[in-house]
Amino acid sequence: MPPNSRFDDPDKLVDTDRGFVSREIFVDPDLYKEELEKVFTRAWLFIGHESLIPKPGDFYTTRMGEESVILCRDKQGIVHAFLNSCRHRGMKVCRYESGNTSLFTCPYHSWTYTTDGKLQGVPHFRTLYEGLDREANSLVSVAKLAIYKGTIWATWDKDAPDFITYLGDAKIHLDQALDCRDGRSGGSEVVGVHKWIFPANWKFAAENFLGDTYHNPSHRSVDLIGIGPSAAAGKKGRRDDELEKAQHVWISFPEGHGVHSAIQPEENEYIESFLDNPVLEQYFRHCFEERKRRLGEQARLLPFVGTIFPNTSYHGRQPRGLCAWHPHSPTSTEGWRFFLVDADAPQEAKDYLRRYYMRYSGPAGMTEQDDMENWLYATAASMGTVARRYPFNYQQSLGAWTKDHALGGTVSLQITEEIARGYYARWKSYLRGAAWDELLGVGGNLPQRAAE
Amino acid sequence: MAAVLETNAPSPTGSAELPRNDAYYRLRADIEEFLYAEAELLDERRFRDWLNLLTDDISYFMPIRRNVKFGQHGERENTRTGIGISWFDEDKWTLTKRVDQILTGVHFAEEPLSRVCHMVSNVQIKKVLPSLGDPREIETRCCFMIYQNRVEYETYMFVGKRTDVLRMTDDGWKIARREIILDQNVLLAKNLSVFF
Ligand code: FES
Ligand SMILES: [Fe+2]
Numbered sequence: 001m002p003p004n005s006r007f008d009d010p011d012k013l014v015d016t017d018r019g020f021v022s023r024e025i026f027v028d029p030d031l032y033k034e035e036l037e038k039v040f041t042r043a044w045l046f047i048g049h050e051s052l053i054p055k056p057g058d059f060y061t062t063r064m065g066e067e068s069v070i071l072c073r074d075k076q077g078i079v080h081a082f083l084n085s086c087r088h089r090g091m092k093v094c095r096y097e098s099g100n101t102s103l104f105t106c107p108y109h110s111w112t113y114t115t116d117g118k119l120q121g122v123p124h125f126r127t128l129y130e131g132l133d134r135e136a137n138s139l140v141s142v143a144k145l146a147i148y149k150g151t152i153w154a155t156w157d158k159d160a161p162d163f164i165t166y167l168g169d170a171k172i173h174l175d176q177a178l179d180c181r182d183g184r185s186g187g188s189e190v191v192g193v194h195k196w197i198f199p200a201n202w203k204f205a206a207e208n209f210l211g212d213t214y215h216n217p218s219h220r221s222v223d224l225i226g227i228g229p230s231a232a233a234g235k236k237g238r239r240d241d242e243l244e245k246a247q248h249v250w251i252s253f254p255e256g257h258g259v260h261s262a263i264q265p266e267e268n269e270y271i272e273s274f275l276d277n278p279v280l281e282q283y284f285r286h287c288f289e290e291r292k293r294r295l296g297e298q299a300r301l302l303p304f305v306g307t308i309f310p311n312t313s314y315h316g317r318q319p320r321g322l323c324a325w326h327p328h329s330p331t332s333t334e335g336w337r338f339f340l341v342d343a344d345a346p347q348e349a350k351d352y353l354r355r356y357y358m359r360y361s362g363p364a365g366m367t368e369q370d371d372m373e374n375w376l377y378a379t380a381a382s383m384g385t386v387a388r389r390y391p392f393n394y395q396q397s398l399g400a401w402t403k404d405h406a407l408g409g410t411v412s413l414q415i416t417e418e419i420a421r422g423y424y425a426r427w428k429s430y431l432r433g434a435a436w437d438e439l440l441g442v443g444g445n446l447p448q449r450a451a452e
Numbered sequence: 453m454a455a456v457l458e459t460n461a462p463s464p465t466g467s468a469e470l471p472r473n474d475a476y477y478r479l480r481a482d483i484e485e486f487l488y489a490e491a492e493l494l495d496e497r498r499f500r501d502w503l504n505l506l507t508d509d510i511s512y513f514m515p516i517r518r519n520v521k522f523g524q525h526g527e528r529e530n531t532r533t534g535i536g537i538s539w540f541d542e543d544k545w546t547l548t549k550r551v552d553q554i555l556t557g558v559h560f561a562e563e564p565l566s567r568v569c570h571m572v573s574n575v576q577i578k579k580v581l582p583s584l585g586d587p588r589e590i591e592t593r594c595c596f597m598i599y600q601n602r603v604e605y606e607t608y609m610f611v612g613k614r615t616d617v618l619r620m621t622d623d624g625w626k627i628a629r630r631e632i633i634l635d636q637n638v639l640l641a642k643n644l645s646v647f648f
Pocket of ligand 2: 208215219367368371
């Protein structure tokens with residue numbers, strides 16, 4: 001912690017052994033600045049999807065932390081990401097959300113940059129800028145970029161491990177969100193992106209997707225009325241029945257990631273879920289059988305939700321997609337939700353899915369509206385001078401986990417805040433400026449265990 | 453002003469302007485009355501009555517709007533109904549679900565209920581079928597300003613334009629299509645829990 005911070009020791013903020021997390025980390029401006037500097041400039045962040053920039057010259061304006069970043073496929077087809085800020089006076093060189101271009105022309109004094117971020121044109125170059133080093137004045141590129149099953153990730157830290165190492169054992173869970181419903185690897189496309197601002201700390205959203213299964217009661221209204229794929233046939237609840245017989249698992253990974261997945265029983269039979277539409281029923285049954293045939297035993301593992309540290313969440317079944325929780329201020333977040341379908345799914349399935357996504361998710365979604373209400377008022381009510389003296393309770397299922405499970409990580413078989421504890425333990429390492437070994441949990445120990 | 457002389461000159465929306473005559477203004481007054489009454493139902497939280505103003509085949513659509521280059525607005529600015537993700541691309545069933553949800557009393561994003569005021573202005577009739585003298589189906593455009601206040605300090609303002617198709621039925625006018633153009637890119641509200 002810098003000397004000017006009121007918080008000299010992250011251990012006082014996060015006590016995962018006893019299960020307390022200070023409210024300060026959800027509201028305090030100093031800690032928020034620390035996060036921007038120490039978490040968002042180091043961790044791998046989700047920045048987009050290949051289907052948004054399929055052709056050379058295609059760009060998509062994205063974000064990393066608070067900052068605007070251009071994601072661009074250059075003329076050779078190579079994908080780049082660079083800061084959306086001119087090297088001259090900082091003007092945003094691209095204010096379109098997406099498009100195709102051969103040059104980014106700065107509106108201010110007309111410096112131009114090519115699709116690989118290189119400075120090309122400088123007005124009056126010969127007379128005014130003799131000896132200007134063009135290379136050194138390229139748009140600021142991310143240190144590393146990775147494309148994984150269509151999704152694009154980047155980090156500002158040149159010392160960061162490669163993306164697959166960073167994912168660790170969370171990989172097979174994220175895979176389930178990115179792979180085709182019939183078990184083929186990859187093959188997703190983005191069908192649309194929600195962007196909205198909500199007045200809550202970004203970690204409320206990240207933590208929600210870590211596997212906060214306990215917040216189910218807040219969705220009672222949708223459960224009562226039924227909005228799932230069999231709702232018109234009279235079924236209550238908000239989604240399908242796919243995981244009805246599954247063993248749910250909540251896993252904390254040493255890199256700070258957390259997932260809530262499910263393991264189908266050995267017989268692993270298809271569960272009818274689309275009573276409202278026989279075509280979909282047949283399609284999803286086909287995908288299920290095909291996936292089982294392709295993956296065998298592995299097919300028993302199904303994803304539900306998860307968060308890849310720090311701010312990328314996924315929903316692996318329905319409403320399938322990836323969210324980036326972009327910090328905007330200590331108490332406001334810009335949510336971006338990228339909805340995914342199999343690129344080669346039949347039109348009728350795509351149409352059903354997009355409609356389901358819209359009624360379920362985001363600010364217009366019947367389910368998630370209630371999440372946003374909670375995050376807002378939880379943030380607001382934590383800002384008081386007195387309120388801040390009382391940490392949040394994170395004692396749920398304390399100690400009820402095993403490290404002896406085939407899926408790796410710290411596995412809980414009951415609803416738990418162990419994932420959140422692991423997440424904030426890792427958050428603490430980032431705030432301390434820890435080396436990558438510790439950030440990855442090399443040695444197999446989460447820091448709170450190492451301290452024992 | 454050649455456009456005034458040519459009676460069939462296209463309007464900015466591409467359709468022929470209706471003549472501004474007595475029949476037009478009478479119909480417009482009628483339609484304004486209908487839109488105000490509709491707004492009042494929503495403001496008074498008579499959601500079931502509001503649903504009754506929608507035809508069974510209603511399409512209720514609010515696109516997501518994007519920042520695009522000059523010249524690409526027609527083609528790329530707004531998401532489209534029937535494709536991909538929008539803020540709303542709804543039918544009567546989902547709208548009914550939304551009402552049902554509020555009426556559970558445990559839809560926390562609307563519990564306690566918001567205070568909402570719908571303002572409608574700039575009403576114009578764009579199309580009328582079969583004729584101004586015998587209007588059975590009309591397309592109308594208006595501007596809206598919707599003020600939402602929640603709990604204590606939360607306030608949102610939604611401003612934009614609406615294009616509605618209204619159909620005359622045995623029970624009077626009903627809304628058969630509603631396209632809501634909200635003048636925002638990134639949504640500057642945590643939720644869209646009000647009806648437009
Ligand atoms: S700020 Fe971009 S050219 Fe001057
Ligand atoms: Fe939720």
